[in-house]
Amino acid sequence: MPGAGSVAGSRSFLSKLRDGDEIARLITFLFAATVVLITILLVYELWVNSALPRHKFGLHFFVTQVWDPVMDEYGALPFMYGTVVTSVVALLIAVPLGIGASIFLAELAPPRISDTLQFFIDLLAAVPSVIYGVLGIFIVVPLMRTGIYSGLNKPFGFLPIFKGPSYGVGFLTAGIVLAIMVIPYIISVSREVLLSVPRDQREAALALGSTRWESTWKVVVPFAKTGIMGSIFLALARALGETMAVTMVIGNSPKISASLFAPGYSIAAVIANEFTEATGELYTQSLIALGLVLFILTFVLNGLARLLIVLTTQKGSGKGNQ
């Protein structure tokens, strides 16, 4: 190697290079940069290709309820509403179920049962969404018209969210199917996090005289809080962007209704449904603008969820100090 060793700095750089440290740093940095770059490119493409509706409708796009390809009038509100409502319903069902199951698997179940169940849960996470959609059509939709409907409508029918007739498809059906889809994510991630809580945390709690459940609920779960929240974010992201299963059971009708039994529509579903046959620039670009809206919505909801965690964690630690 001619010239090597002339400068001390370069020598150490070269030796680092030989050790592989620098190379590894460079390569991993490139990979990390690629992820950021792809995100930026995505937003740029969505922004550039939605110029027409942005100029024509402006901020009205967010509050207009009409979606009329014939009159070339487009608004995002019913789709935003459907996306948010179905995701919230899904999380309301999936979070307690998922976290409860993960606590059982990580803390209470014998390891053999826990591992076997985990295997099936991982399988569930890998099932394609169209399969969940089919299950939704054949199992949830009939139930929504009969059992679930009368179970909710008769006692709670005075509440606006449980009013009105049920066609089987609608916000609640989509929310239930989404919940079934995201539960494996919550369980899988939460279980791993709970299992990685150091043993001495549990032992310390037990040594202080707490019962097993108290050590689990008051020590282990709060310790794993951040990780569990991470699993909920993953579930929320999946629910917001889910397309196929939602479009099969939501009713695909761009209307805003208070009742969870009413049919609705979601952003991802309308893009998937109408993009291929969209004729005319404004129509196509309005669908791309919807994609941008979904991006913003995901961003905002994620931020809100994070804020919620920051607030609750502070409260939690404050209690702990007392």
Added chain:
Amino acid sequence: MKRTTVLLAAVLAFGILLWAENALLINGAGATFPSPIYSKWFDVYQQKNANIHFNYQSVGSGAGIKQTTDGTVDFGASDMPLTDEQLSAYQAKRGSALLHFPTVLGAVVPTYNVQGVSAALNFTPDALAGIFLGKITKWNDAAIAKANKGVNLPAQDIVVIHRSDGSGTTFIWTDYLSKVSDEWKNKVSKATSVNWPVGLGGKSNEGVTGLVKQTPYSIGYVELTYAVQNNIPYGTVKNSSGNFVKADLASVTAAAAAAANVMPDDFRVSITNAPGKTAYPIASFTWLLIPAKIQEAGKRDAIKSFLKWMLEDGQAYNEQLTYAKLPKEVVAKELKAISKVQ
């Protein structure tokens, strides 16, 4: 070392394969409805002309029109004729005209799920328009009952099911409703997706059929081909001569034959609500979109000879795939039009 050799050999073999495949590749994209018959045609045609390869992507009419206009494919396909604006956009971008060639016929039928009714229901244009406008809300409404004497229709709410995805089927259906109902024309009009006054949306023919089967007292519309292949019961529709006609290949071809006399030179014609005693009123052509100017001589000759073959021999494959044949008059007119491709 051994693995490298194997890898090298594989790459070489692939290269040779590509070299040997020195065939003329013609790309097309567009409508999904005729894609089974197109695949069949291209397959048979390739067996006869080994050096020509057609690659057709059924991405939807809208995407097909866009790709043809952008020049990323050699030809397009659409379930609806292009509008004047779309044609002038093509003219502006590509500097030549785009020609329509009808290939096969499709029809759309009303399908329903009314418990206790087993007979095929008759639908008048007014009843269909009223139901889909949300003005006729009960199955025992006089507009439906009048055309179905002796059928015991229940006093239940009608649930309307429509397509949620943009589709040529929706275009034909709304084109028909626009012709028979002024209110529909003014309020909703025709397109591949419209702002539906009422109802639930199902994705594709399967989605609509699934919803209709699952929802008691519902009514939807599906492609005739799909209904026949899946044994889905469907109703008859009253045509412009006042007869209730059940859609089948013969009644669809009859609708086209009636329209053949008034066929414009550019073949952009709607045959919904066509005249003729036996004509089924909710039918349409589907078109290949061929550029009037094709620079490459090889491609031009291949496309022209395919068009000729499709019109003369290819039509024989239609009925086994449940597509209605083109009427003779239309075939004759199209054969003459092939010379416009230059």
